[in-house]
Amino acid sequence: MFSLQVIVPPQADPSSVPYRASTLVRRLRALHHTVRLDDDNQHAYDFFLDPKRLTACLLEAERTLNQMEEGSTLSTLREEYLYYRTGRALLYGANLPKQVEHAWSVLQNRGSSVVQREEAKRIVQHALEVAGLSAFPSLISLHDLNLPYSSESSEHCRRAAVDDAVNPYVPFWRERVGQIKSDRPDAVILWIEVDQQVIPSLTLARMLKEAAVSAEIVLAGPFARFISQALGGSNPWKEWIDTLACGPDLFSGITVQGQPLLAEGTASPDLWTVEGLPLDRYLGQPPVAVLPLAEDDPFFDGKGDKETIAGLYQRMRALSQSEPTLRFYLSTPIFPEWLCELARLMEADGFRPAWGSLVSYGTWLSAEQAAQLAAAGCEFLHFELKGFLGYPDQHTAKQQMTDSWRNARAAGCRVLLSLVFGHPLSDPRDFEAFVSFLNEHQFAYDRLVRFQLFRLTPGSRFWNDPAAYGIVEIGEAERERDLKRHFPFVSRYGVNSAELYPLAAGYIAGLKRRAGDLPTTALKLDDWAFRGEGRNAVSQQANQLPDEGGEEVLQLSPDVEARRFAYPFGMLEQRWRTFLIGQTPWPEAEPLQQSLTYVVYLNDRGKMSVVNSAVFNVIELCKQPVKETELLAKFPARQAESLRSLLRKWKKEGMVRVYAESAAALSD
Template identity: 20%
Template sequence: MQITLIFPPSWIPSQPFLSLPSLQGFLKKEGIHDVSIRDLNIEVMDTLLSKKRVEDTYVKVNERIRRGGKSFGNDTDNSGETERIEWVKEVIEFENMFQKVEWAKATLKSEGFYDINDYVESWKIIDRWLQAYGMLYYPSEITITDNSMKYSVYSSSDIIKAADDENENPYRDLFQGHILDSIVKDGPSLVGISVTATSQVMPAFTLARLLKERNKDTHITMGGSVFTKLIDNLKGPHKLFELVDSFIVFEGEHALLNLIEQLDGKKDFSKVPNLVYRDGNKTRVNEPFHIEDINSLPTPEYYGFPFESYLSPMRVLPLQSSRGCYWRKCTFCNLHIDNLRFRLRNLDLVLEDIEKLKEEYGTRYMFFSDECMPVKQLDNLSLRLIEEGNDVKWMAGVRFDRGLTKDIIQKARDAGCLKMVYGLESSNKRILSLMEKGIETETIKSIIGYCLDSGVAIHMYIIVGFPSETREEALETLDFIRSNDGFIKSRGASCLPCLFELEKYAPIMRDPGKYGLTKIAHPKRDDMSLGYFYETNKGMTPDEACNVYGYVKRNR
């Protein structure tokens, strides 16, 4: 039987995501060879950023202007539609999108990526073009890493409506034609769709709808961290089973293997670990949940991904030296839900992974996608790479751990580490304590200094609006970053502010009163909610935090 695994839009377009290559490598190790993987995120983006797509859109725009602004099959009176479509025509014509879109895409794949002016201009062009393209499906929007519609990704009723909406859902058009035909022609008995972020929800279920319209007998399963956090929500006669046959929660390797075996055999889905499925009138959740032995897993296999399409001058491949988070205490974070237990991969296997990926895919660039690599693992990895003369270049996510010394960071740099990704979140002592980050501001300053001295670039995430945080405390973090002249001027430095969201299963929910949280709720229609609206009697209100977040984002 043929198995097709799909990673849908919208996601970062600069490198592949690890989920499908990990599954493909495992299945082939277990003797399942009729498996293919598709990164529709980059396939769709590559199609969107093409001269042909601009030309096709221009033809559609002129036809809709001729029809008074109305889309085909839509004769309703949409106020402002003509003006919007005429604006799209102006953008295409007067901003020369016919040539500029291809230039921007080519620049990001070449040495022009490293020219800051060309880099910024390329993203401006892409943002502008996607804004214009999205107008054809107004009020829906498409950005480089996200999408939005009038429908809520947290409502199953809305998801179904969106999947059927031919006028406002751009993904129905984007998937129709080559992409859908190329999937169906292989005749897959099983299609697995990996959904790691809410930005992928609408495209994923749209694709599922279109595939079911072509062949209702194709078994469609969805997996990924989004559904792991929705296990309780999926119980009962859930509407989403109209579009898919099953969900895989937590880790997927053995679950997918067993699902394939049952589809090819007795179809006894009770034997499939981590599976959520309909059994007559009941929804079954197969427990206990299986935890993978990551030292028995093979090297990821990326065959099937279009490497030439990613918006990066270098081929960068993700891999892991661990699963889960060894800290697991941050009160705002629910990533600990995705992995039931923290596990380290044997360092000999990690080094074997690196060598295989280098040899098979012709690249020296790796990204360790661990939640946070433990200091000892980082140090030992660096030592082994140096001893073996490995010329790999890499980056990794780490904590501002006080065990991260100057010598360890210098060793990592000598071993090829180009960048470290940190969760700063805040520089304020009180907020750091409430977050239970387990770090001190002085430790943060020291580690930043060690990185700068060693030539390791730094990326930092910060959170604005943590409950009880005041405007002054949020701006203190902004000042902490901006006042560090060495960081600001360093090569490859970056910082991404995030607005606090009260997420399902975050430890903060164990004692919301401690943080001044009141009136925690979510809309009744949101049966797929991953978080909550809230009010607070301390610090900034959510609206005030949103305003400060905007200020920080503009001035970081």
């Protein structure tokens, strides 16, 4: 028997539980191995979002910005980007470290509204940007990792793992290396499910080997299987990774000292579990498991059949036995009739967890089906739409879509929509009519969650039989991109997949009609979709208005940050706001020259504005409580009316708060 340690590395989405890693541990323990489980993905969020660490990062950012402004020019675009990133971090405000813990709790609170959740995600995202400054130009986020290296290249992954200057995970892993060195397990199994976990995993493996840790290092999990298949079974990181697991099913192929730990086909369906995970830390509360229809086939999209639905039901039952409050999101698009088969199994067994599901495009949900799903505990239905594709004509599509949404809501299920743009069997130029239809019926659904581009993935049915799915040409990958997950293609309509993004950008702008639609940070799970417990409106501090005859005291809202910059920050924002290191080409431009700029940032809305020096002066005066009459007296009488108009606007927008004089004195 072996002493083993299973680690879930960062940087994966924290909204759902990594139940596969927990299940692996349970199956290994059933064979009498000694196994330790660590969800270091969740631990990494705790590490990066630690308030003391964030405070230190902001102090360092202040020093960096001051040093850069002492010079006369920014000599390179890299320096300019550092200046921009540092300036953005400081605009998030000194209160950011105190806000993070509350923001995380808002995301865990079932009563939080969409607006509250989006504001909380923005705060957490800002904090992660600040935490990542020490590894500039790398950028970490709630669901992604951007370095100057590509995870689509095994060689780039190697280079990223040894580049301590831009790798944010080196300080995070030091404590784990010490623990493993002390415990001396026979093997460390790094369980990876998404590409963002590859570079952090290799970083830990490299550090363990450099520390002369004797444990074998095994890379396993769904994405390890993809790597092995993409590379024809070869292991490009042999100096760090002893075994790159790739068996015929999810848990096979893991070997230690030449011995397979789990034989193919020996898994028992009742061993699925979430035991040993920090269930109270995930963003979904109670915790949520995001389940595909089939575990062993990443490209399975059969929409459902009796066997796969029965297997899905068995997994749900077993997982619920390990954690009775566990909720479920079924992440494979499923036909309504097969969802009803799942509901029938639940009803027959008296099993009624909270759950929701993705619904396949081109389908219709009847009132009877919706009622059956709701009676079985379904709380939301997430409809995947690919324009009008899947229906015989536009009229039928519109009728069946709106009927389905109406039936779902009438049964008590929330209705979410995700759009997939660029399917090769549809003409992207016909999407305009679909966007108009959605805008006309925006109150027929609860939330528009995602807008995704169609991706051609090796191993999918589109890849294996391109002609049947409207693909007339598949592009070549660059030679060094040996882990490429998506390939360019040309559809039968003559549309090159490279043209999809600019086309989509215009549609996205036309669809963002409501607060909360198409969020910038889209997590795997939209926890708001589940039923809340007394959902509350966004709480805002009420103005304590003066008594009649009293005098108003004004003070700048704590959500407002105002700063002077030596460089034109508005132009920097335009140049760098959408830049992602490793994904976006560096701009072809010269660094900007110094130009004093005054910037106001509204943290509660994520909105930045450039103002003139006079407006900035008023903002500075409002940082401390000030009577409106005293504020007006500081400016020439001819400016009084325009200043009153400005203050009225700020009061209405919440930029300044109005207090009674006694309340303002207490707040000092």
